[in-house]
Amino acid sequence: MRQFRADLHIHTILSPCADLEMxxxxxxxxxxxxxxxxxxxxxxxxxxxxxxxxxEALKEGIAVFTGVEVTTQEEIHCLAFFENEIExxxxxDYIDQYLPDFKNNTDLFGYQIVVDENEDIVFEEDRLLIxxxxxxxxxxxxxxxxxxxxxxxxxxxxxxxxxxxQLGIIPRNLKADAYEITKHITQEGFISQNKLNPxxxxxxxxxxxxxxxxxxxTTIYEMESPDFTEFKLxxxxxxxRKVVLQ
Amino acid sequence: MMTIKELSEKLNLKLSxxxxxxxxxxxxxxxSDLLSDVIGHAEQxxxxxxxxxxxxxxxxxxxxxxxxxxxxxxxxxxxxxISQSNEENIPVFVTSESTFxxxxxxxxxxxx
Numbered sequence: 479m480r481q482f483r484a485d486l487h488i489h490t491i492l493s494p495c496a497d498l499e500m501x502x503x504x505x506x507x508x509x510x511x512x513x514x515x516x517x518x519x520x521x522x523x524x525x526x527x528x529x530x531x532x533x534e535a536l537k538e539g540i541a542v543f544t545g546v547e548v549t550t551q552e553e554i555h556c557l558a559f560f561e562n563e564i565e566x567x568x569x570x571d572y573i574d575q576y577l578p579d580f581k582n583n584t585d586l587f588g589y590q591i592v593v594d595e596n597e598d599i600v601f602e603e604d605r606l607l608i609x610x611x612x613x614x615x616x617x618x619x620x621x622x623x624x625x626x627x628x629x630x631x632x633x634x635x636x637x638x639x640x641x642x643x644q645l646g647i648i649p650r651n652l653k654a655d656a657y658e659i660t661k662h663i664t665q666e667g668f669i670s671q672n673k674l675n676p677x678x679x680x681x682x683x684x685x686x687x688x689x690x691x692x693x694x695x696t697t698i699y700e701m702e703s704p705d706f707t708e709f710k711l712x713x714x715x716x717x718x719r720k721v722v723l724q
Numbered sequence: 725m726m727t728i729k730e731l732s733e734k735l736n737l738k739l740s741x742x743x744x745x746x747x748x749x750x751x752x753x754x755x756s757d758l759l760s761d762v763i764g765h766a767e768q769x770x771x772x773x774x775x776x777x778x779x780x781x782x783x784x785x786x787x788x789x790x791x792x793x794x795x796x797x798x799x800x801x802x803x804x805x806i807s808q809s810n811e812e813n814i815p816v817f818v819t820s821e822s823t824f825x826x827x828x829x830x831x832x833x834x835x836x
Binding site: 638 | 758759763764777778
């Protein structure tokens with residue numbers, strides 16, 4: 479089994495709150511400098527920058543898990559990842575259907591643009607991406623799994639926009655594949671506080687909005703190769719694959 | 725119509741930022757902790773009562789042209805929330821009272 483170091487929660491220039499330096503080129507460059515094997519692209523309520531980052535990262539031998547940080551109706555941030563372009567597109571359709579048609583104000587929230595490998599703007603999202611979808615956490619979780627995706631509540635212990643801040647508890651019936659926590663709590667602490675199964679996979683990522691945050695916090699995955707099938711096995715602790723929290 | 729300054733004096737609210745906006749007038753109030761709900765339902769000139777203390781609160785307050793934000797239960801606004809309150813000239817207050825109590829008092833004052 480091999481070890482792969484990953485930072486699976488990275489925002490790009492498309493997220494209004496992310497720095498304008500967060501272009502595909504710069505993100506891949508930074509990931510390379512820090513010897514990351516896998517990066518996750520997770521903009522707020524949009525998957526539209528994933529494809530270009532993936533293409534750029536492939537050239538450097540870095541795997542990309544294409545995803546999104548979706549905001550549920552309860553304003554809980556959750557990471558979702560999809561294996562291929564078709565599933566990702568179908569989830570984008572779902573987001574487009576449930577994202578309120580409330581316009582962004584670039585002065586207040588920042589720009590929401592997709593740029594190509596040459597940093598030319600190819601798309602601008604005019605709806606505010608930090609809005610909450612008109613779909614609750616269970617509905618979104620079901621959709622992610624229907625599309626064979628992976629569903630991970632983001633920074634689940636954080637004081638805002640987290641499972642714990644919004645609901646106070648982790649609902650018993652929630653079908654999360656793993657939980658992302660911040661550095662402010664230990665894996666054991668999070669599991670015992672929330673009475674989770676001791677085998678539950680817990681991850682940490684940088685939640686980078688600026689270039690120098692990429693790879694600042696990472697998690698190790700023990701698996702055969704840096705692909706989605708192996709990632710799912712690792713999250714479930716199957717066939718010797720596992721998550722090793724740093 | 726009442727100004728923010730008058731309201732804050734009557735309720736003994738502690739000012740955290742946005743002092744330049746104290747002379748603005750109040751049209752009513754909205755009580756909610758979900759930002760998306762405030763985007764959808766709060767109206768211009770409203771007092772916003774919430775327990776949220778992060779900077780997106782100020783972005784939403786500015787977008788909806790709200791009069792001021794009142795944070796309940798003695799919660800501390802974050803530093804970036806205060807600095808954005810100063811930039812946008814939208815006052816942020818803290819009260820030791822609960823959401824229920826402060827909302828009730830403001831309702832009575834406005835509807836007198």
